[in-house]
Amino acid sequence: MTFLTKQEILLAHRRFTELLEGDERNHPNPRVPMDVILTLTELKSNPFKKRICQVFSTSENRDGSLTFEDFLDLLSAFSDSATLEIKSHYAFRIFDFDDDGTLDYGDLEKLVNCLTGETADTRLSSEEMRQLISNILDESDIDKDGTVNLSEFQHVISRSPDFVSSFALFLFYPVFSVPNDAILHCFI
Amino acid sequence: MCSSGRSPADEEGVHDSFSQLIAEESQKEGPSDAIELQYQQRNPEDKDRGTPLERASIKDFARSARPSIRGYGVEVDTTDSAGKKQERLIQNLQNLSAVDRVRLLKEMPLNLSEKKSLRRLTLQMTKQTRSSSNLRCCSYLKFHIILALRHSWYNCLSFLHSLHLWQMPLKRVSGRFGSGVLSYFLFLKTLLFFNMFLFLVLGSFLVVPQAVYPPEQLENRKSFTGLELFTGGGYFANTLLYYGYYSNHTLHSCSKNNISSPPKPECDSKSLSYNMPLLYRFLIIDFIFTLLATLFGELLWRSFSDKVLKRNRRPGFDIAKNVLDLIYGQTLAWLGLLFAPLLPAVQILKLLLLFYIKMSSVMMNCQAPSRAYRVSQMTTIFITLLCFPSFLGASVCVTYTMWRLPSSESCGPFRGNKTMIQAGKQRIVELVKENPNLYFLAEAHTYLVENPLVLFVGATIFLIVIYFQSQVVDGQRKIIALLQEQIENEGEDKKFLITRLQSVHERKRTPARNLTSQVSLWNGRLV
Numbered sequence: 001m002t003f004l005t006k007q008e009i010l011l012a013h014r015r016f017t018e019l020l021e022g023d024e025r026n027h028p029n030p031r032v033p034m035d036v037i038l039t040l041t042e043l044k045s046n047p048f049k050k051r052i053c054q055v056f057s058t059s060e061n062r063d064g065s066l067t068f069e070d071f072l073d074l075l076s077a078f079s080d081s082a083t084l085e086i087k088s089h090y091a092f093r094i095f096d097f098d099d100d101g102t103l104d105y106g107d108l109e110k111l112v113n114c115l116t117g118e119t120a121d122t123r124l125s126s127e128e129m130r131q132l133i134s135n136i137l138d139e140s141d142i143d144k145d146g147t148v149n150l151s152e153f154q155h156v157i158s159r160s161p162d163f164v165s166s167f168a169l170f171l172f173y174p175v176f177s178v179p180n181d182a183i184l185h186c187f188i
Numbered sequence: 189m190c191s192s193g194r195s196p197a198d199e200e201g202v203h204d205s206f207s208q209l210i211a212e213e214s215q216k217e218g219p220s221d222a223i224e225l226q227y228q229q230r231n232p233e234d235k236d237r238g239t240p241l242e243r244a245s246i247k248d249f250a251r252s253a254r255p256s257i258r259g260y261g262v263e264v265d266t267t268d269s270a271g272k273k274q275e276r277l278i279q280n281l282q283n284l285s286a287v288d289r290v291r292l293l294k295e296m297p298l299n300l301s302e303k304k305s306l307r308r309l310t311l312q313m314t315k316q317t318r319s320s321s322n323l324r325c326c327s328y329l330k331f332h333i334i335l336a337l338r339h340s341w342y343n344c345l346s347f348l349h350s351l352h353l354w355q356m357p358l359k360r361v362s363g364r365f366g367s368g369v370l371s372y373f374l375f376l377k378t379l380l381f382f383n384m385f386l387f388l389v390l391g392s393f394l395v396v397p398q399a400v401y402p403p404e405q406l407e408n409r410k411s412f413t414g415l416e417l418f419t420g421g422g423y424f425a426n427t428l429l430y431y432g433y434y435s436n437h438t439l440h441s442c443s444k445n446n447i448s449s450p451p452k453p454e455c456d457s458k459s460l461s462y463n464m465p466l467l468y469r470f471l472i473i474d475f476i477f478t479l480l481a482t483l484f485g486e487l488l489w490r491s492f493s494d495k496v497l498k499r500n501r502r503p504g505f506d507i508a509k510n511v512l513d514l515i516y517g518q519t520l521a522w523l524g525l526l527f528a529p530l531l532p533a534v535q536i537l538k539l540l541l542l543f544y545i546k547m548s549s550v551m552m553n554c555q556a557p558s559r560a561y562r563v564s565q566m567t568t569i570f571i572t573l574l575c576f577p578s579f580l581g582a583s584v585c586v587t588y589t590m591w592r593l594p595s596s597e598s599c600g601p602f603r604g605n606k607t608m609i610q611a612g613k614q615r616i617v618e619l620v621k622e623n624p625n626l627y628f629l630a631e632a633h634t635y636l637v638e639n640p641l642v643l644f645v646g647a648t649i650f651l652i653v654i655y656f657q658s659q660v661v662d663g664q665r666k667i668i669a670l671l672q673e674q675i676e677n678e679g680e681d682k683k684f685l686i687t688r689l690q691s692v693h694e695r696k697r698t699p700a701r702n703l704t705s706q707v708s709l710w711n712g713r714l715v
Contacts, residue, residue, distance in 0.1 A: 001293050001303045058299055069300040077297075089297040142686055144693045 002076035003086075012075055015040070016068050034064030037071075047114040051094045088157045092150050102147035108133045274306075281310045353377065357547055365505065368561030369550060372507050373543070375570050379518055380539045386525070387532035467524030468534065474517045475538050481513075482549045490552075502555040510546070511570050515578050522582035526589060 004012070019032050019040070034053045043049045053064035056074045066074070076082060077090045095103055097110045109129060116122050124132065140148050140156045148156075281289050289310070293303050354377065362370035489503045521535040528534075 001290070001300065001307065003294060056299070058301065073300050083295055086295060086297055142689055142693075144690070144697060 002072055003079045003081040004072065004076050008075065008079070009072065012072060013068065016071050029067055029069075031059065031065045031067050032071075034066075037064070037066055048094055051097065051114075055090065055093045084158070085154070088154045089150070091157070092153045095153075102149045103153065104147040105133060108136060108148075278306065278309050281306065354543070361547065361550065365550065366561065367563045368507055368566070369505050371561075371563050371567050371570075372505075372510055373547070375511060375567070376514060376539060376543055376546075379514060379574075380536060380543075382518075383521065383532045383535045383539065387536060390525075390529050390532065467520060467531070468528060470520045471517065471524070471531070471534060471538065474513070474520060475542070478513055478517075478542065479545065482545060486549045487552070504555060505550055507561070507566075512573075515570070515574050518574065519578040519582055522579060523585055525582075526586045 002009070016032070019036050020030055034050070034057075037053055038044065038049050043052070046052065050064065052074065053066060054062060056070045056077075057064050057066055058070055059065050077086055092103070093099075095107060095111050097107045098104075103111075112129060112132060113123060116124060137146065137148070140152050142152050142155070281292065284292065289307075293307060296303065298306075354373075358370060358373055358377075361373060485506075486503055493502070517535070517538065521531050524531045
């Protein structure tokens with residue numbers, strides 16, 4: 001049900017259990033808090049790491065903690081074989097900082113700030129920000145309501161040919177263990 | 189006739205053309221249902237998310253081969269509640285085959301627990317709707333056997349998949365140097381697998397039986413010095429490497445379980461009519477020259493240009509020359525196959541060493557190619573070159589040798605006979621004489637191998653297959669051209685619709701301007 005292969009699911013399970021404390025490993029469905037997830041090398045330098053955790057989290061208080069299933073959802077959406085629709089859908093949700101279903105001025109501003117960096121000298125001035133966001137909206141806002149909704153976003157994404165390959169994340173180092181059918185049975 | 193704000197007719201018109209576009213080209217309802225379900229769960233107050241525009245865009249991107257469920261009588265209705273939507277979704281899922289269902293589930297942007305519950309519900313419903321099929325005991329057994337076989341087959345496949353020869357180095361090379369250089373290394377890997385297969389076949393039928401029953405060793409057996417690796421003579425002359433070592437009697441010994449072969453005369457490599465070590469030497473020298481070319485062409489040139497010329501540019505990796513070198517080496521191996529059955533093993537070792545040497549050389553010395561490289565066309569050319577001059581030429585030479593040239597008098601498994609083909613025939617005859625049970629083999633030999641009709645029929649079938657494949661390729665080319673045209677047309681349609689929509693919204697946004705212009709028009713007329 002995910003876009004991952006058997007080997008990738010096993011590798012994910014190995015990396016996930018490494019993040020758990022000793023006593024949590026015996027828990028039936030352990031949940032890893034966000035700050036522990038963010039120590040993964042693949043996510044550490046990603047500017048949107050917090051949003052990614054929040055989007056894929058299924059906890060009630062939306063605190064960004066992930067169970068193993070959420071972790072698999074994350075890897076599946078970011079994998080090589082995921083379709084354009086899935087990737088653009090999740091990209092939209094990641095960029096929608098206030099979770100209101102559209103990308104308005106505030107969302108786009110936070111998006112640009114994430115990309116430009118945290119320090120004061122790398123950020124854009126408010127004038128530059130306004131210019132940039134109005135360019136973005138000119139380009140993508142079809143119904144001219146000042147926000148980018150999912151369909152407009154997907155339309156813009158479809159025009160960029162390398163979105164699919166750059167919206168990707170791989171877990172490193174190969175698997176040498178023997179497949180464990182019990183784990184795989186739930187997720188295939 | 190002043191237009192006070194939005195003109196519903198215009199917007200309706202645009203939306204109508206949108207929905208017409210959808211109706212003509214829409215593919216499926218499933219994921220959009222799922223997306224709506226998810227939105228309703230997250231934003232329960234937004235009831236009408238399912239605008240035609242939103243549904244259109246999601247469908248427009250459905251260009252991958254997704255299963256269509258329109259043929260299953262699915263209604264297009266956007267005003268259902270969440271519960272009914274889920275029911276409809278499950279019903280649609282049930283009607284699909286297992287493969288389509290899995291693909292549909294994969295493409296839904298829901299989280300894993302929801303997908304699992306959907307799957308569980310779907311399977312429950314299908315179990316209920318299926319009539320009570322009582323499996324009889326033997327079909328029950330058959331079912332389990334098939335399941336076990338399929339399970340073991342998947343395990344086998346996943347094991348092969350996890351072997352991943354050289355996966356990390358290949359990824360590194362393709363990341364730094366692009367797919368052109370990667371194609372060279374993939375070609376090398378393909379050649380390696382060809383040679384492994386050849387070695388397996390030859391090894392199991394020729395080398396292993398001979399190695400298991402070695403003929404008696406003779407007194408003046410040469411000792412092994414390191415020089416033999418280069419010349420191929422000396423110690424190697426009397427080993428499994430060359431065909432002279434192999435004896436015809438070995439096969440008879442195997443069948444009769446009687447190792448009473450007369451000692452054969454020593455095969456001095458110089459007295460042979462075919463200079464067997466020559467091909468081995470060709471192979472080795474090819475390897476040495478490739479090494480030298482790598483050394484001088486890449487390593488020394490790079491240090492020279494860095495230190496003496498002080499240029500920033502490093503030498504580029506010449507893909508074409510390297511590929512031709514590989515093809516040349518493989519041709520030699522194929523030519524030598526008749527005389528030295530272990531040559532594929534030598535070639536495998538050579539390719540393995542070459543891979544690591546080339547990999548380190550490329551990483552250290554070269555830079556990425558500046559021009560874009562049309563990889564798939566070049567790969568086709570490589571394989572074509574490998575097949576047509578190289579493989580065909582080698583097989584023609586080998587066939588001619590087996591068929592026409594007289595075999596050696598004193599050495600090898602074919603000694604004493606006129607040609608190798610005759611030796612094969614004679615061997616079959618002798619085999620049949622010894623075991624009368626193998627009479628059918630002689631019959632088969634007479635009617636199948638000797639009969640020219642068989643060759644004729646075989647050639648005709650081969651030609652028919654080639655013609656069929658070429659027609660298929662032709663048809664696919666036509667389809668590609670049609671699809672390209674379709675893509676262009678769709679682009680035009682999209683552009684048109686978007687500009688119309690934008691103009692409608694423009695007009696919507698500036699009603700005041702319209703009003704004043706209309707009023708001034710009236711005023712102008714009155715005046």
